[in-house]
Amino acid sequence: PAGGASAPAPRRGRPRSEAVEQAIYEAVGGLLDDGVPLTELSVERIARTAGVGKATIYRRWSGKEDLFVDLLRSLEPPDPVLPGTSVRDDLVALLEALRRRGLAKRSSALLHTVFSQMQLYPKLWDAYRLTVIEPRRRLGLDAVRRGMEEGEIRDDLDAEFVNDLFVGPLLLRTVVRPDSSDLEPGLAERVVDALLDGLRPRA
Missing domain, CATH: 1.10.357.10 (Tetracycline Repressor, domain 2)
Structure with a gap:
């Protein structure tokens, strides 16, 4: 991984899913770091920043509130x-x-x-x-x-x-x-x- 950070071995059959979720979390973090208020973060903007489709996000979360809660948990x-x-x-x-x-x-x-x-x-x-x-x-x-x-x-x-x-x-x-x-x-x-x-x- 970048920067030499160690990561736990991915579960079999899940690496792509985990990589996508991490990209989405990093997109939210990057937007917040850039000063975008939480209330202005739309699923569309998050998806575009993460390089995924909106459907990819909605397959995992019912909406951005659920996404943010999982981000906090992570x-x-x-x-x-x-x-x-x-x-x-x-x-x-x-x-x-x-x-x-x-x-x-x-x-x-x-x-x-x-x-x-x-x-x-x-x-x-x-x-x-x-x-x-x-x-x-x-x-x-x-x-x-x-x-x-x-x-x-x-x-x-x-x-x-x-x-x-x-x-x-x-x-x-x-x-x-x-x-x-x-x-x-x-x-x-x-x-x-x-x-x-x-x-x-x-x-």
Whole structure:
């Protein structure tokens, strides 16, 4: 590959498809780098820039919102696989994934650009929320509910409220203070341990 970058071996029968998808992602990135607002990126313009037909894009995505969501997914760290060894371990894995996502957003100009413009594009934000944020949120809620059932977390509190307590510090440091350097290693463990200590069932 160009620049000596290593890439995983393509799956059999898929290299052409993956190459086309990468060309489309790079076309979107190039247009955004050139200052084209997200709201002005049409499927036709993306296809022309990528050197493919519009039908090629519509075979893969129902519209540009789905394309943009998949582009964001390709730039972010993968969703965590929960170890399942304890509620604490699952919560740490979830928060560590949020920490890595925050670091990726800081280091990727394209991620930063898309996220900063998403608020101006409600259809994209809704698509991202439904297909990416909500499944992750359900993972956290499931872990919190298991903690309540297993006696590790007070069960007299609303599970969504407790989940927000865990996620809040990571979102604060990622969204509200994006220029700070406080997404340090070990943050997930510190947040989970501090909260679990305070959320133990009352005697």
